[in-house]
Amino acid sequence: MFISVPATSANLGPGFDTLGVALDLRNEVSIKRSRFFSISIKGEGSKSFRLKGNNIFISIFNEHYRNLVDKKEKFRFTFYNKIPLSRGLGSSSAVIVSAIAAAYAMAGIPLSSQRLLSLALSYEPHPDNITPAVMGGFNAAVVENSRVYSIKKEMPQNLKAVIVIPNRPISTSHSRTKLPRKLSLSDAVFNISHSSLLTAAIFNEEWDLLRIASKDKLHQDIRMRAMPELFEVQKLALQNGALMSTLSGSGSTFFNMVYAEDAKPLAYKLQNRFSKFAIKILDFDNQGIIIEE
Ligand SMILES: Nc1ncnc2c1ncn2[C@@H]1O[C@H](COP(=O)(O)OP(=O)(O)OP(=O)(O)O)[C@@H](O)[C@H]1O
Ligand SMILES: N[C@@H](CCO)C(=O)O
Numbered sequence: 001m002f003i004s005v006p007a008t009s010a011n012l013g014p015g016f017d018t019l020g021v022a023l024d025l026r027n028e029v030s031i032k033r034s035r036f037f038s039i040s041i042k043g044e045g046s047k048s049f050r051l052k053g054n055n056i057f058i059s060i061f062n063e064h065y066r067n068l069v070d071k072k073e074k075f076r077f078t079f080y081n082k083i084p085l086s087r088g089l090g091s092s093s094a095v096i097v098s099a100i101a102a103a104y105a106m107a108g109i110p111l112s113s114q115r116l117l118s119l120a121l122s123y124e125p126h127p128d129n130i131t132p133a134v135m136g137g138f139n140a141a142v143v144e145n146s147r148v149y150s151i152k153k154e155m156p157q158n159l160k161a162v163i164v165i166p167n168r169p170i171s172t173s174h175s176r177t178k179l180p181r182k183l184s185l186s187d188a189v190f191n192i193s194h195s196s197l198l199t200a201a202i203f204n205e206e207w208d209l210l211r212i213a214s215k216d217k218l219h220q221d222i223r224m225r226a227m228p229e230l231f232e233v234q235k236l237a238l239q240n241g242a243l244m245s246t247l248s249g250s251g252s253t254f255f256n257m258v259y260a261e262d263a264k265p266l267a268y269k270l271q272n273r274f275s276k277f278a279i280k281i282l283d284f285d286n287q288g289i290i291i292e293e
Contacts, residue, residue, distance in 0.1 A: 001105055002292040004028045005098045006136065006285040007083040008090035009161070009255040010128035013214035013246040014194035020090075020128035021138045022285040023161050027081045027094045029057065031102055034076040044081035044091070056092070057099045060123065064103035075106070084278075086169030088249035093129035096120045097289055105291050116289075117148040129249060136288030140199050153203050155284035160263040162242070164233050164254040164270055165278040170226060172250040178226075179219050187217040198244075207243050210257065214244035223251050229274065230254055236273055240266045 005027055010020035027044075039058065045051040058077065065073075083091045100119050104111035113134050120130045127141035127148045141150035183191075198213035200206075224230040224247060233254045237245040241262035248255040258266055263281045271279045 001031050001102065002028065003031075003098045003102050003105070004290040005094040005133050006288065007282075008093060008129045008132040009088070009163070009246075009248040009253070010090065010126075010132075011216070011219065011246065011249060012198060012255070013216040013220065013244065014191040014218070015128065015140070015198060016191065016195075016216070016218050017126040018128055018142060019138070019140055019195060019199065020132040021155065021161075022132040022136045022288060023089070023163070024283040024285045025082050025089070025280065026285075027079065027083050027091070027098065029080070029098060029102065030078040031061075031106060032076045033106075034074050037074045037076075039077045039079070041079045041081065043079075044084050045079075046081070048085075057095045057102075060096060060099035061103045064100055064119070065107060068103060068107035068109055084165055084253075086171055086252075087165050088170065088172070088247065088251045088253040089163070089165075090129040090133055090249065092172070093120075093124055093133050096123045097130050097133050101289055101291055105293060113288075114148070117150075118146055121146055121148065132288070134288050136286045137284070138202050154286040156205070157283070158260050159207070159243075159284060160258055160260050161282045161284060162237070162256040162258055162263050162266050162270065163248065163280050163282060164237075164256070164274060165280065166227060166230075166252040166274075167276050167278075168227065168252055170223065170251040175223050175226070175250040178222055180222075183218065190215075190217045207257075207259075210244035211238065211242075214246050216246070219250075220247045223247055227252055233270065233274060233277075236269060237266060240269050242266065 006022040007025040012019045131139040131141040201209035237256045242256040
């Protein structure tokens, strides 16, 4: 069986823990029944002993498979990872949703997207990465009583993501502990209004509103101060055609949305200025998770 799942960029500025979009950069896994357990990792994480020895895909897969099928079986897992770890591109979310989906597929038990998201919430309670990873496209998502309520917008072909991937990680779980527990009323209203306008502008394809709508007062500045060169990345991107330029999830990656014709010139300027960072031009993904028996 073969599963493929896209990277995701969450928050998109003011949409903390609710807005996210899928990118055409995928992790793939092949799973075969076998007489012996084996794991092989190619690409991102291939040199990590931790990923080999204590792989959360395997533990989540086993947890669900053993609940579904009452017999001991062994599998051969081959991972082809393109999503960098701890870079704010939804690597852990991709693992969570693909491991659960793989367990149900191997057990031959149907699993709806809705049910997959509900099961994934127990590993990652914010829906802004797992939802676009499953559904594809841009999604606004909220959680109520352990259920994800979301709406999806397919992203057009004439827009690209130019992502700047620093050579240093930021752990989501650690950076969340640094966020304020309380917000002033004016900052709360700022994020609610900007997140609402951002969502409406994307659904209405009014791309020139994104620059204003993507401002945030809740989490970005605190996180970017851990890697101040990110302020320079954002400034350069907005000066060179970015429709919006936001910290991807908890970072360290910076996400820039541009018209297709502006992607290469922006990537060239960013690579020249930040030679130690990786720059990728990606299409948006509108498919989400793909499961092939
Ligand atoms: N491709 C993967 N395969 C196996 N385990 C993974 C993979 N990606 C992440 N993990 C595990 O998930 C946990 C969180 O990883 P990571 O720091 O990448 O997640 P994050 O910071 O939540 O997400 P992001 O990748 O969006 O920054 C770590 O224990 C890591 O080992
Ligand atoms: N909303 C989450 C996204 C993590 O990718 C956070 O900012 O912590």
